[in-house]
Every structure is written in C-alpha cells, then in structure tokens.
Amino acid sequence: MSANTPAEAAPGPSSNEPNPRGSETRGSDPRTSGRAGPAVDGAKLVRERRMNNAKKNWALFRSDVPALIGAVVLLFFIVIAIAAPLIAPASMLDVTKQLDVPRYAPPSLDHPLGTDDLGRELWVRILWGARVSILVGVAATVMSMIIGTIMGLAAGHFTGLFGGIIMRIVDFFIVLPSLLLAIVLSSVLERGVFTIVVAIGLTSWASTARIVRSQTLSVESRLYIERARILGAGHFHILFRHLLPAVMPLVLANTTLTVGGAIIAESTLSFLGLGDTSKESWGTILKNSMDVSAATSGYWWYVLTPGVAILLVVLAFTMVGRAFEAIINPALRSR
Amino acid sequence: MTDLQFENVSITYRSSSDRGDVVAVEDVSLDLPAGATLGIAGESGSGKSTLIMSALRLLPKSARLEGRVLLGGQDIRELSFGQIRAVRWAQASIVFQGALHSLNPVREVGSQIIEALEHHSKGTWTTPQKRRDRMFELLAEVNLETSKSSAYPHELSGGQKQRIMIAMALACEPDIIIADEPTTALDVIVQKQILSGLARLVAERGISLLMISHDLAVLSAVCANLAIMRHGRLVEYGPSDEVCLSPQEDYTKQLAGAFPQIGDPESRLNPRTLKPAEVVRAEPFTMTDEVVLEAKNLSVSFDTRRGRERAVRGVDLQLRKAEILAVVGQSGSGKTTLARSLLGLQEVEAGSQLSFAGKALPKQAKALRAFRRKVQMILQDPAGSLNPKRSVYEAVVEGLKVQGIRDQEYERVIGALEAAELTPAEDYLESIPQELSGGQRQRVVIAGALALDPQVLIADEPVASLDASVRGEILSLFLALKKNLGMSALIITHDLGLAWNIADTVAVMKRGEIVEYGEVDRVLSDPQHEYTQELLAAVPRLGSQSLVRNE
Structure with missing residues (x-):
C-alpha cells in the first residue's frame, strides 16, 4: 500500500517548484529529514499563528480602558504585597516595639492611614495583609478552577453512569451553603493560610463545573469531535486537544471573576476569627476593628481602610475579567 | 391581484x-x-x-x-x-430559507399559524374560533392531518415542518x-x-x-x-x-x-465541472473482486421513548477494492446509521457480522484505532467538521497525531492536501476554516482522511451542502481518488444523480432495508423495485415544468 500513499502519488512540492525545503527532503533519507527539517516547519507555523492571535487579543485588551485601570491597580497591590518587607519591616507590626505611638490616631501626615487600637500603623497592616489576602484569593481560585474544570469536563464528556455520578457530586456541592462548609472545614482542620485556601477552594468550584459542563456539552455535539473519533481519537485526545482548549477561555474569564469572591470569602473567614490569627490579612484587620467597636466609636479609618482595599482589588479583578470575557465572546463587546 | x-x-x-x-x-x-x-x-x-x-x-x-x-x-x-x-x-408572504429552524421550538405549530392570522386579521378571522377553523383549513390545504396542529416542531419531519411554513405563508391569502x-x-x-x-x-x-x-x-x-x-x-x-x-x-x-440527467450517458462516471481532478496514473484503478469491507445481516436498533426502533434491518453489503458504492435513500432510511456502524461507531445487534479485509471488526479501543486508520469517514457538513480555532495544517495533521504517525509529518500533510486538489497546499496551511469556502473546507476534511492513507473512504452526503459548481469538483475528486489510489468509497446520498455521476454500484435503502442492490447502469436504467422507481420518478427533470403538468 505504501506505493499508493497520497504523499507519493500526488505531485509533491519538489517536483514543480524550486522549493529548497521540499527538494532537500526528497533527496535525503526521509526518516531523518522528516524530523529535522520540515517537521519543525509545520509546528512552527502553528506556533506563529498562535503568537499572532495572542498579539491581536493583547491589542484588544489594551484598547479597553477599565481593564487597563484594573490591571494597573492589581499590579500596584501585587508589587506592594511582594515588597512589603522592604517597605515596612515586620518589626513595625510588633506591638512590643510600638510603645511610644499613639493609639487610635486619625489619618495625618505622621500616620497616613491612622493607627489601630495597639498603635500599629494601618498602612503597614494593609501592606502585610495584602500578601495573605491576595495569595489566598488567587490560590483558592486556582484550586477551585482546577477542580471545577476537571469535574465539568468529565461530567460533560462521559455519558452514562460515570457522568451521572460526577454530576450528582457537583449538584451536592452546589446546594451546600458554601460559607457554612468553609466555616466547618476551617474549624476542623489545623489553623493556617493553607486551610483557608482549601476551605474556599473546596467550596467554590461547583459553579465553575456547571459552566464548564454546559460548554463541554455544546462542543461535544460538534461534528469535529465526531471527526476526531473517526480519525481514531480516544478520550485523552478529545478531552485535551478539543474540549479543554474550547473551555479554557471561559475558565480564564471565570477565574478573574472568582478571585474577587475568594478574597471576600477569605476576609469573611478571618473576620469570623477562623483565619490564621498570627498573620495579617484584610479580614483580620476588619475583625480587630469590630472587636474594639471601631465603627461606633468614631474610628472610621480603622473600618474603612481594609474595606476600601478589598473593594479596590475585587473591582480590579472584575474589570480585568470582563475584558477577558469580551475578548473571548465578541458578542459582548458592543454592550 | x-x-x-x-x-x-x-x-x-x-x-x-x-x-x-x-x-x-x-x-x-x-x-x-x-x-x-x-x-x-x-x-x-x-x-x-x-x-x-x-x-x-x-x-x-x-x-x-x-x-x-x-x-x-x-x-x-x-x-x-x-x-x-x-x-x-x-x-406577499415568504417561506424562509432554512424553514426547519424558523419555527419556535416551544410552541405548538398550530398556534404559530394562528399567530400570523392574529396580526393580520383583515376583518375575516376576527374571533379565536374563526382563526382556529382557518388554521385547520390551511393544514388541509398542505395535506397535513388536523391532529398535527398540536404537535411541536421537533415532533415533525423536515417535510412536515416545511409544509407548516407554507401553510403559514398562505394564512392570509396573499x-x-x-x-x-x-x-x-x-x-x-x-x-x-x-x-x-x-x-x-x-x-x-x-x-x-x-x-x-x-x-x-x-x-x-x-x-x-x-x-x-x-x-x-x-x-x-x-x-x-x-x-x-x-x-x-x-x-x-x-x-x-x-445536476445530471439520469440515463444520460455523457454524465455517467463523468461529473461535469470546469475543474476536473487530474488522473495521474497511466492505468487507472478499476473495480476489482477483492472484498474490502463487508456487512452481513447487519441490524441496529435504538431505544426511543416509543420503545425499541430498528434503524437498520438485516443489511448485506460488500465493498470491493476500488469500488464506489452509493447508498441511496430518503432521510430516515438508516443510511447514516449504516455508515456509522461500518466504522464501529455504532453498537450493532447480536448476529450482525462486520468484517474488514476478511477479519471481523475489532472491539477493543486499540484495535479500533488501527482499523480506523484504514477506513475513514467524511461527515455531512464540512463547516462543522473542522475545529474553528485550528488551522488547515492542524486539522490535517490531527489524524497523524492520533494514530501516532511521527515521521514525515509535513510531507504527509502536503501530500494529502494536494491529493485532495487543494493546491498550492502551502498557501492554505495557515488558513482557519472561516477563511475557506465550502468546497475548500470539504477538501480539507477529505485531506484529513487521506493523510492516514486509508483503503476505504465513507462519505455521508459529501456534496449536499455545497454549491452546484463545487459539487462537480468534489465528485470528480472522488473519482480521481479511486483511479489514482485504488481507494474504495461508500457514499451516502439522497441524490440519485450523484450515483449516476460516480458510482459503480448502488444500494437503495428504505426503512433500514436494502430493497435493490446492483450495478448503477442496471439499477437506474431498469429499476425492479417499486421504491426505486418511485425515487427515480421524483427526481425533477430539467425543463417542461414536469411537476405542474403531471398533476
């Protein structure tokens, strides 16, 4: 049958045009040259096309003003979170070293964001709190996205008993009050940042799974999936070459929107006193402020500062997320 | 007026x-x-x-x-x-294109006809009762039973939906x-x-x-x-x-x-096109006696709400090397199910025998994969068969990747594209499906199948969604593939003219059974079974307003 391969039966590129790539291949041993020369070529074409697509999307993103503002705000918070130890040494949080500082000092030039009940500078606490809040927000979201994508793909792709069982598990997590579950998890497990990440991640993936599943189902019915099957593809190929790339944009857009929720969830848990009390976080600051009745005593800066920080970061993530969504789904752009 | x-x-x-x-x-x-x-x-x-x-x-x-x-x-x-x-x-009223999708899927068709009457009551159909009567009148006019008025669009066949659309267009006596x-x-x-x-x-x-x-x-x-x-x-x-x-x-x-006239010797095995595919072999392959793909007593059933329905009943079929076999029948006659089961994509009933090159069709995933390298299928709609995000190169190389063929990837892709007459192939590698015409997309799909160097090509309505001029090109491509590569093809179609154009043998299917099976020349010029005769008579002929004057 080899004499009849299309590659040989059809007039190859080398026979009718002076293509150095083609003639070189024809001349030498097909096995080695197939790998070294032109085989790379095909892959390179694919890579170039993807680069171009990425550039186009980047241009679209840049033309979106709210998204840029969001990105700048995010970048600012990430930079101050990373650089926290350089800007404000950890000793500034040590109560034992803040004996000569006034307690409950309102915002002024000496104390830009005011001080708390122990005389600590609030801006330092915000700085250090950003580390935990953003880390937990992103880590919990990544965890929830990974679980959600895997479960959603599996529920959409596999039919019959297996798919049914997965979908019931998803349903179970959807109807569960997630905050309650997170509270239970974080009080049962050892205290710490990691526990909070697990608690939030485990409770927030179900809605992602539902979205991914519906997208998977719609892609699954396309003819090109059937064509892949005809070409001999198994589950692995269909899941990772067709379905995953098709749901990935949706997952990414969903990620940025979920980060905001995760940051709020972290604050909620810390506020309820379930977080790691030894570490600063925006939720912890809020909890402390409530412990001393800051709002009713007129220490407005104590409540407002962490609240505004949470608001800014969540808003920034949402604006970036919306821009991602618009890039994936052109129909949203004009709205 | x-x-x-x-x-x-x-x-x-x-x-x-x-x-x-x-x-x-x-x-x-x-x-x-x-x-x-x-x-x-x-x-x-x-x-x-x-x-x-x-x-x-x-x-x-x-x-x-x-x-x-x-x-x-x-x-x-x-x-x-x-x-x-x-x-x-x-x-003036319009029967829209794609009427099959123009009906509201969640409303009864009867009430959708009444809707037109409500908007244009014209003083005649002023009460709900009068509108209802008019609706039944309209259904009778397009030969539908009155009970169909309470049916939902998905419960009707394509022809019935089209008739509902015509009834709607007639509603206000335009x-x-x-x-x-x-x-x-x-x-x-x-x-x-x-x-x-x-x-x-x-x-x-x-x-x-x-x-x-x-x-x-x-x-x-x-x-x-x-x-x-x-x-x-x-x-x-x-x-x-x-x-x-x-x-x-x-x-x-x-x-x-x-659209060939059946019986016209000039168009027999000669689809008319301005761009015929080249036959490069000095001695083109012709049909042989070597059986490649064979089905014996093939039956397939589906579980539906109304119980078990048999889509294919006891079909015997043989595909020989370098043979083009056309399976012709109405929609719903089980043609596509037959094709899917020949590829092992569809579970068949016990007692059915499917064999490829003398050996029974494998069941395990690995053996099936190897089998599909030799038997490839082209789906009905070329636009849907290609992943919209992937380039032509990726679409054609997909089969090679799946089958684990690593050597000479680039050459194989180029060769397959050229065998599918998409030349110069290099120019198309980076195009995404959206940038291609319907005919070009179909060529890419065919190239994707050819890249695996199959012995059998199964095509499901390969030209149904293509323009007339492209139709000729694709059909001549099938003929050239047979002549150049000795490939066997099973082509599923509702178009008898296609069988006349390129096929060696034809099988006429009705309700899951093959009612007539034989060489094209014999079956189409001297049909024995009355269903074949009915099909042939229904093919519109050029000129003479045949349908109007027959009435």
Whole structure:
C-alpha cells in the first residue's frame, strides 16, 4: 500500500517548484529529514499563528480602558504585597516595639492611614495583609478552577453512569451553603493560610463545573469531535486537544471573576476569627476593628481602610475579567 | 391581484471590515405579473436572497437599495411602517430559507399559524374560533392531518415542518408567495410533494410564486420563467424550457449540467465541472473482486421513548477494492446509521457480522484505532467538521497525531492536501476554516482522511451542502481518488444523480432495508423495485415544468 500513499502519488512540492525545503527532503533519507527539517516547519507555523492571535487579543485588551485601570491597580497591590518587607519591616507590626505611638490616631501626615487600637500603623497592616489576602484569593481560585474544570469536563464528556455520578457530586456541592462548609472545614482542620485556601477552594468550584459542563456539552455535539473519533481519537485526545482548549477561555474569564469572591470569602473567614490569627490579612484587620467597636466609636479609618482595599482589588479583578470575557465572546463587546 | 416589479435594483451592504462595501445585487430588473411563476437560480453569494428580501423591505439596516421595487404599482420604499406591515403577509408572504429552524421550538405549530392570522386579521378571522377553523383549513390545504396542529416542531419531519411554513405563508391569502430554497435539505420524494403542492396552489388560486433555488431542475419543474443570477447580476432570463434546454450563457450551461440527467450517458462516471481532478496514473484503478469491507445481516436498533426502533434491518453489503458504492435513500432510511456502524461507531445487534479485509471488526479501543486508520469517514457538513480555532495544517495533521504517525509529518500533510486538489497546499496551511469556502473546507476534511492513507473512504452526503459548481469538483475528486489510489468509497446520498455521476454500484435503502442492490447502469436504467422507481420518478427533470403538468 505504501506505493499508493497520497504523499507519493500526488505531485509533491519538489517536483514543480524550486522549493529548497521540499527538494532537500526528497533527496535525503526521509526518516531523518522528516524530523529535522520540515517537521519543525509545520509546528512552527502553528506556533506563529498562535503568537499572532495572542498579539491581536493583547491589542484588544489594551484598547479597553477599565481593564487597563484594573490591571494597573492589581499590579500596584501585587508589587506592594511582594515588597512589603522592604517597605515596612515586620518589626513595625510588633506591638512590643510600638510603645511610644499613639493609639487610635486619625489619618495625618505622621500616620497616613491612622493607627489601630495597639498603635500599629494601618498602612503597614494593609501592606502585610495584602500578601495573605491576595495569595489566598488567587490560590483558592486556582484550586477551585482546577477542580471545577476537571469535574465539568468529565461530567460533560462521559455519558452514562460515570457522568451521572460526577454530576450528582457537583449538584451536592452546589446546594451546600458554601460559607457554612468553609466555616466547618476551617474549624476542623489545623489553623493556617493553607486551610483557608482549601476551605474556599473546596467550596467554590461547583459553579465553575456547571459552566464548564454546559460548554463541554455544546462542543461535544460538534461534528469535529465526531471527526476526531473517526480519525481514531480516544478520550485523552478529545478531552485535551478539543474540549479543554474550547473551555479554557471561559475558565480564564471565570477565574478573574472568582478571585474577587475568594478574597471576600477569605476576609469573611478571618473576620469570623477562623483565619490564621498570627498573620495579617484584610479580614483580620476588619475583625480587630469590630472587636474594639471601631465603627461606633468614631474610628472610621480603622473600618474603612481594609474595606476600601478589598473593594479596590475585587473591582480590579472584575474589570480585568470582563475584558477577558469580551475578548473571548465578541458578542459582548458592543454592550 | 398584485404585480411585483424590480426596476434596476442595486443593493449594497455597507461594511466596516476590510472588504469595504459589498455589492450584493447590481442593476437587476425582473417582472412578476399576477398569477405568474418565476424562479431565480444562482449559487450562494449570487444575491438572490438579498433581492427577494427587498421585496418586503426585510433587508438589514446596513443595506442600501437603489432602483425601485414596485408592489402592486407602489414603490415599497414610500410605504410607511404601518403600510408595509399590512403588505407583509396579507399581500406577499415568504417561506424562509432554512424553514426547519424558523419555527419556535416551544410552541405548538398550530398556534404559530394562528399567530400570523392574529396580526393580520383583515376583518375575516376576527374571533379565536374563526382563526382556529382557518388554521385547520390551511393544514388541509398542505395535506397535513388536523391532529398535527398540536404537535411541536421537533415532533415533525423536515417535510412536515416545511409544509407548516407554507401553510403559514398562505394564512392570509396573499397574492404573492416568495419561497427561498423551499426544498433544500429535503429528499427527493418529500421535495416532489412540496413542489407539487406549491404548483397546485399556484394553479388553483392564481397566486404568483417567486421561488429561489440553486437547483435548476427544481425551479424548472414549477416555474414558467427562469432568471439566472451570478455575482449579483442577471445572467440569463427567459421561459424556463428555453433557459434549461437551450441555454445561451456558459454559466447557465454549467448550472444545468451540474445536476445530471439520469440515463444520460455523457454524465455517467463523468461529473461535469470546469475543474476536473487530474488522473495521474497511466492505468487507472478499476473495480476489482477483492472484498474490502463487508456487512452481513447487519441490524441496529435504538431505544426511543416509543420503545425499541430498528434503524437498520438485516443489511448485506460488500465493498470491493476500488469500488464506489452509493447508498441511496430518503432521510430516515438508516443510511447514516449504516455508515456509522461500518466504522464501529455504532453498537450493532447480536448476529450482525462486520468484517474488514476478511477479519471481523475489532472491539477493543486499540484495535479500533488501527482499523480506523484504514477506513475513514467524511461527515455531512464540512463547516462543522473542522475545529474553528485550528488551522488547515492542524486539522490535517490531527489524524497523524492520533494514530501516532511521527515521521514525515509535513510531507504527509502536503501530500494529502494536494491529493485532495487543494493546491498550492502551502498557501492554505495557515488558513482557519472561516477563511475557506465550502468546497475548500470539504477538501480539507477529505485531506484529513487521506493523510492516514486509508483503503476505504465513507462519505455521508459529501456534496449536499455545497454549491452546484463545487459539487462537480468534489465528485470528480472522488473519482480521481479511486483511479489514482485504488481507494474504495461508500457514499451516502439522497441524490440519485450523484450515483449516476460516480458510482459503480448502488444500494437503495428504505426503512433500514436494502430493497435493490446492483450495478448503477442496471439499477437506474431498469429499476425492479417499486421504491426505486418511485425515487427515480421524483427526481425533477430539467425543463417542461414536469411537476405542474403531471398533476
């Protein structure tokens, strides 16, 4: 049958045009040259096309003003979170070293964001709190996205008993009050940042799974999936070459929107006193402020500062997320 | 009675894309006097749909109309919104293209017919009871039982849905019916029923009919006058017999030739096209006796709500090396199920025997994968068969990757694309499906199958969604593949002309059974089974308004 391969039966590129790539291949041993020369070529074409697509999307993103503002705000918070130890040494949080500082000092030039009940500078606490809040927000979201994508793909792709069982598990997590579950998890497990990440991640993936599943189902019915099957593809190929790339944009857009929720969830848990009390976080600051009745005593800066920080970061993530969504789904752009 | 006149109509679509303004219709003048029938033929993109939409001012906002469209002597551009609403449906109504998707899936079809009556009660159908009676009257007119009025669209077949659409168009006793591809996607027998229904209405009611199709034979079966459009311009216009049987323009000849006349020796094994695929072998392969793919007593059943339904019953089929076998039948006759089970994509009943090259079809995933390298299938819709995000190169290389063929990847892709006559192949590698025409997409799909170097190609309606001129090209490609590579092909179609064009043997399927099976020349020129005869009789012939005069 080899004499009849299309590659040989059809007039190859080398026979009718002076293509150095083609003639070189024809001349030498097909096995080695197939790998070294032109085989790379095909892959390179694919890579170039993807680069171009990425550039186009980047241009679209840049033309979106709210998204840029969001990105700048995010970048600012990430930079101050990373650089926290350089800007404000950890000793500034040590109560034992803040004996000569006034307690409950309102915002002024000496104390830009005011001080708390122990005389600590609030801006330092915000700085250090950003580390935990953003880390937990992103880590919990990544965890929830990974679980959600895997479960959603599996529920959409596999039919019959297996798919049914997965979908019931998803349903179970959807109807569960997630905050309650997170509270239970974080009080049962050892205290710490990691526990909070697990608690939030485990409770927030179900809605992602539902979205991914519906997208998977719609892609699954396309003819090109059937064509892949005809070409001999198994589950692995269909899941990772067709379905995953098709749901990935949706997952990414969903990620940025979920980060905001995760940051709020972290604050909620810390506020309820379930977080790691030894570490600063925006939720912890809020909890402390409530412990001393800051709002009713007129220490407005104590409540407002962490609240505004949470608001800014969540808003920034949402604006970036919306821009991602618009890039994936052109129909949203004009709205 | 109302006349419809197009006077020097030009329609331009404004577009902000790189293509700039698109001229869809250019300087077309046509006349449809009351009670006349006019057919407009042309390929996709010829502007025929745009032209008729202008008759009811249904064009999108980006369209600019020049010239005049006169309905009953009145320029439709001068009508107010209220007046144009009154005109729509009461004077002229449209049977839309893709009627199968034009019905609301969550409402009973009867109430959808009543909807048209509610909007245009015209003083006649003023009470709900009168409207209901009128609806039953309409159903009777299009030969549907009254019980169908409470059916939902998904419970009806394609032909029944099309008839509902026609009943809706008739609802307010319009003077003009505009039908946009009313029978595309329907099989010949249903097509004949729909066309003769339309023809009867025209004759009895004196309704004028403006019909659009890409199929000259369909138009000539019903319409007295024919207009041929290409690139927005009128190419030829005249009485339908003249246009069909002695066309003046080359383009008309090409259109007329695209759908072969069964029995015409000139088109036997010779699809007419301006771009025939090259036969490069000095001694082209011809059909041999070596059986490649064989089915014995093949049965397939599905579980439906109404119990178990048998889609394929006891089919015996043999595909020999370098044979092209056409499986012909109406929609719902089990053709596609048969093809899927030959590929092992469909579970078959116990007792069915499927074998490839003398060995039974494997069951395990690994062996099936190896089997599919040798037997490939091309799906019905080339647009849907390609992942919209992946380039031509990725689409063709996919099979190689799946099958674990690593060496000479680039050469194999280029070779397959050239074997599918997509040349120069290098220019297409980076294109994504959206940038390709329907015919090119189908070639990419075929190339994807060819890259695996299969021995058998199964094609499900490979040309049904393609234009007439492309149809010839793809069919000649199948013939060339057989002659050059000795490939066997099983082609599923509802189009007997296709079998006449390229097939060696033909199997006629009805309700999951093969009723007639044999060489094309014998079966099509001397059909034994009455179903084959019925199918053959339903194929519209060029000219002579065959369906109207037979009635």
